[in-house]
Amino acid sequence: MFKNILMFLATVFIVTFLLVSHTTVTNLMWLSSMDMPVTISILFTSIAHDMVSMNGSGAVPAAALVAVALLIAFAVARIALKWINISRRYAYAIAGGCALFAIVLLMPLAFYNLDIIAGARSAIGKVYLIATGALGGYYFGFNLSKKEN
Numbered sequence: 822m823f824k825n826i827l828m829f830l831a832t833v834f835i836v837t838f839l840l841v842s843h844t845t846v847t848n849l850m851w852l853s854s855m856d857m858p859v860t861i862s863i864l865f866t867s868i869a870h871d872m873v874s875m876n877g878s879g880a881v882p883a884a885a886l887v888a889v890a891l892l893i894a895f896a897v898a899r900i901a902l903k904w905i906n907i908s909r910r911y912a913y914a915i916a917g918g919c920a921l922f923a924i925v926l927l928m929p930l931a932f933y934n935l936d937i938i939a940g941a942r943s944a945i946g947k948v949y950l951i952a953t954g955a956l957g958g959y960y961f962g963f964n965l966s967k968k969e970n
Contacts, residue, residue, distance in 0.1 A: 828964045833891060836917070836957035837884045838872065843940040843949055845871045886924060891954070894920035895961065910962035917958020921951045 845868045853859045876882040898916035902909065925941045940946040 825965060828961055829891070829895070831964075832917075832957045832961040833884055833888045835960060836891065836921070836953055837876070837887045839953040839956075840887065840921075840938065840940065840950060841871050841875050841883060842868050843946070843953070844875075844938055847940045847942075847946060887920075890920035890924050891917060891957065891961075894923075895958070898958075908962075909965060910959050913962030914955045914959035917961070918951050918955035920958075921954025924954075925950055 846864070849859050849864060849867060876884045894916035895913060898912045902912055905912070925938070925947045928937050928941070929935060936942045938950070941950055
């Protein structure tokens, strides 16, 4: 049980890191296209800064948003696995993808069709974030304790 909680927290961290770093990189790509100098040092500094600022200040920390979405999706997947015969890693990968799909879909609805997550402003960005959730779900399902498998 404790290992599964740690795996869930690790999954939340991985997905949050990928979400934040994608948002940072897309913003820096835009700045670079406007002829602003963007170096590798600025890239790493910006990602570190955004990890702190997107999770420490503001209305809703990104990690909390991801954690709630993944918790709901993983709970539904756990219940569905009672009746559906599918590998846990694939079930949790689908659940993780659905969780990020819900975030990408519902965030603009909550904020008057404004994409708050900069990385989700394009179709490619939305697909990347959904794939990030699926990757996190696969990681979680793959690392469940043997007792749960």
